[in-house]
Amino acid sequence: MGALTDYFRAVDAASVVETLGRADGGSPLGAGPPVFDGVETKHVDPTVVLAMLIAAIRQVQWRVDLVEQVTVWPTSPVPGPDGPEDEDDPWVTGPWVSELDPLVRDTLAAVHDSEVPTIVARWVQAEELHGARAEDMQPVAAEIVLLARRALGADERLYCWMCL
Structure with missing residues (x-):
């Protein structure tokens, strides 16, 4: 399940x-x-896969905090240390929405179109993208870059x- x-x-x-409400x-x-x-997109979670794209752009090692984010949905209180009391709790079932740090947007928006193939070639080397082909991932990366440019411009x- 992805x-x-x-x-x-x-x-x-x-x-x-x-x-969302x-x-x-x-x-x-x-x-x-x-x-x-x-x-x-499918399977491009912000913490791992998108962060690996950011690492490929910045030419740095991936780390868990590379893409900082704040959860904005669900809006119910976060479960306590013992976890949610109900298996239907939205923190268990999702969906979840997070706001990405503006630095992520700015990093993506700064990518030149001519750099995308080289960046994607580095990105698909990540273990989590095992089996992904650069020619399949290049349009995904290009669309995310364009979205970031539009967000920055606006x-x-x-x-x-x-969601799962």
């Missing part, structure tokens, strides 16, 4: 929460016209919607 991940841009977390947490890029400008933040 994670579905959608990256999108929005003015602020409040507008994201309001939109109307859609019962469903993807803002899902059925019907998308509410936000975004990119549908002074918006990047968000990741994820």
